[in-house]
Amino acid sequence: MKKILLIISILFFNLLGFSQTDQEIYEQAFQKINCMLTKTCSVSFSDAVFTVENAYFSNRLNQELFEKQILVLAELSKQFIASQDLIYDYPDRNKVVKYAALFNVLTDTTRIQVDSSRYIEMQPYTYDFTDIWGHKDWSNMFVSKLLDTKKGNCHSLPFLYKIVADEIGAEAHIAIAPNHFYIKHQNKANGWYNTELTSGIFPNDAWLMASGYIHLDAIVNKLYMEALNDQQMIALCMIDLAKGYARKLSILSHNESILKCCDAALTVYPRYINALLLKAETKKKMFDALMVKYNAQNPVDIMNITEAKNIFTEMTNLYAQIHELGYRKMPEEMYLNWLTSLKEERNKYENKKITNFRTKTK
Numbered sequence: 442m443k444k445i446l447l448i449i450s451i452l453f454f455n456l457l458g459f460s461q462t463d464q465e466i467y468e469q470a471f472q473k474i475n476c477m478l479t480k481t482c483s484v485s486f487s488d489a490v491f492t493v494e495n496a497y498f499s500n501r502l503n504q505e506l507f508e509k510q511i512l513v514l515a516e517l518s519k520q521f522i523a524s525q526d527l528i529y530d531y532p533d534r535n536k537v538v539k540y541a542a543l544f545n546v547l548t549d550t551t552r553i554q555v556d557s558s559r560y561i562e563m564q565p566y567t568y569d570f571t572d573i574w575g576h577k578d579w580s581n582m583f584v585s586k587l588l589d590t591k592k593g594n595c596h597s598l599p600f601l602y603k604i605v606a607d608e609i610g611a612e613a614h615i616a617i618a619p620n621h622f623y624i625k626h627q628n629k630a631n632g633w634y635n636t637e638l639t640s641g642i643f644p645n646d647a648w649l650m651a652s653g654y655i656h657l658d659a660i661v662n663k664l665y666m667e668a669l670n671d672q673q674m675i676a677l678c679m680i681d682l683a684k685g686y687a688r689k690l691s692i693l694s695h696n697e698s699i700l701k702c703c704d705a706a707l708t709v710y711p712r713y714i715n716a717l718l719l720k721a722e723t724k725k726k727m728f729d730a731l732m733v734k735y736n737a738q739n740p741v742d743i744m745n746i747t748e749a750k751n752i753f754t755e756m757t758n759l760y761a762q763i764h765e766l767g768y769r770k771m772p773e774e775m776y777l778n779w780l781t782s783l784k785e786e787r788n789k790y791e792n793k794k795i796t797n798f799r800t801k802t803k
Contacts, residue, residue, distance in 0.1 A: 463499055467686050467698065470496035474682060475705050477675045482669050487511065488603045488676035494583045497685040501575035502585060512587045512602075515608040517551055517563065518542040531629045539611035540626050540636075547602060566591050566598060568639045572619075574773065579688045582681070595621045595780070598638035603674065614668035615677065618715070619654040619771040619778075622677075625668040632667065634795050640783045648790035652771065652779045659767030664714055673713070676706035680716050687723075701725050714768055721759035728752045 445656070451702070452480040461469075466538035470492045476482040477489055487508075495502040521542040529537050541574035544549070575582040584601050587593035593601070599615055599622045606613035616625045616635070617623075624636040637644050646662055649655060649666060659665050686695065703720040731749045743749040771779075783790055 456479070459501070463496075463690055464695070464698075466500055467682070470682055471679075471698070471702060471705075474679050476676060478679065478709050480672070484675060485673070486600075486607055486674055486678070489675050490600055490604060490681075493678050493681045493685060494580070494585050496682060496731050497579065497583075497689060506587055507588070511604055511608055514543075514605045514677055515547060517546045518605065518609050521545055521551070529630065533629045536612070537628050537630075537705070537783040539606070539609055540613075540628075541627050543602065543605055543609065543611060544636060547598075547605075547638060564591060565599070565641070566593060566638070568598070569593055570777075573777075575688075579685055585750075595639050599624050602636070602638055614670075615674050616666055616668055618665050619652055619769070620647070623685050627668070631792075631794050632691070634792055637783065639780060640787075642783065642787060643795035644783055644790045645791040645792045648783055651782065651790070652775075654771040655770045656767035656769055658765070661768075662712060663765045664712055664766050664768060669710075676710040676713055676716065679706040679709045680713065680719060680771060683719060683724070687719075691778075696723050696727050712766060716761050717759060717766075718768075721756055721763060724752055724759065725755035728756055 459538070473482075473492050474489050477484045491502070491504060491507055491618070495504070519542070520691060522538055525542070527534065527538045527541050529541075542693070547620075548565050551567055552560045566587060569590070572581045573594045580586050582594065584593075584597050584604065587597040587601055602624055603613050603615055612626075613621055614625045624638065625633055626636055627633050634645050635646070646666065647720045655665050674753070679702050681701045683706075686697055686702070700720060700723055702725070703716050706716040710716065728749065731737075731743055731746070731752070732740070733745070735749075737743045740749075740753060744753070781793070
């Protein structure tokens, strides 16, 4: 029913020729993604990602092109499966061959046969070290940007991988590390293993721990390194929606909308660190605004105001919870050094068992 009402409201605006405001666009995007979170409509990671990015571009993103680009990658993966023979002799071979195909299509040069004598080459997707957190341009985090430029980051690369994996029927799980997303797969030969798209290798868990910012409490509390389920991965998109909302409509009156996104994500993923951080930071902005409003020099100066006291209590409780869960802030420079270490110390951190899943031409 919610999905039907959402479609009717969109058609109503379009038929009457009304132009929607960004706030209305974001509200509709929230309803669509929340529908997936609550399982009142079908869950599609691809649709959730497109909805987030389209809202940021004020519904001007070309969905047909987006979907065609995904289908091309899916078709390339299928061609790779048909032309290669995976060296892997376990019962789940049909599943693992999809992992191998998709990994090769995204991280290596792919040759496409045009006719009996001609080939074209598809270049791999690579890491873009420019504005990797989207500080200057939030769209640098987007899958649509990655598809257009073939350059992405630890956000867009694993998100694209997950989207194409769904398209070819391959099970893939996004996992979280400090400031980072990556892919986790499972097979009968080795159990769970990591797939890192930023460098195109299969790192062991020791590399993740080597960052120095994964506290033991964070492991115990499952803050990081867990294979997320479908709803949890949609929750990632809900927080991306909130962050885009904050970037595009950075007005204090919209903080409640950002908090609504955080609460929706936390309903299905209570320990999603990015949701907890965004909620705490939003509460802090609200409290800081009250400090300015009442010309207060110290927090204690407005503790007699109920609104200020409630917001301050919620904020401090959130920061305390975040710390107790084991979160430690990782400096951006340290993150780049850690990411680079995977290539420079490949022999130290590469999972050799996974790299032995070689392929040979049929």
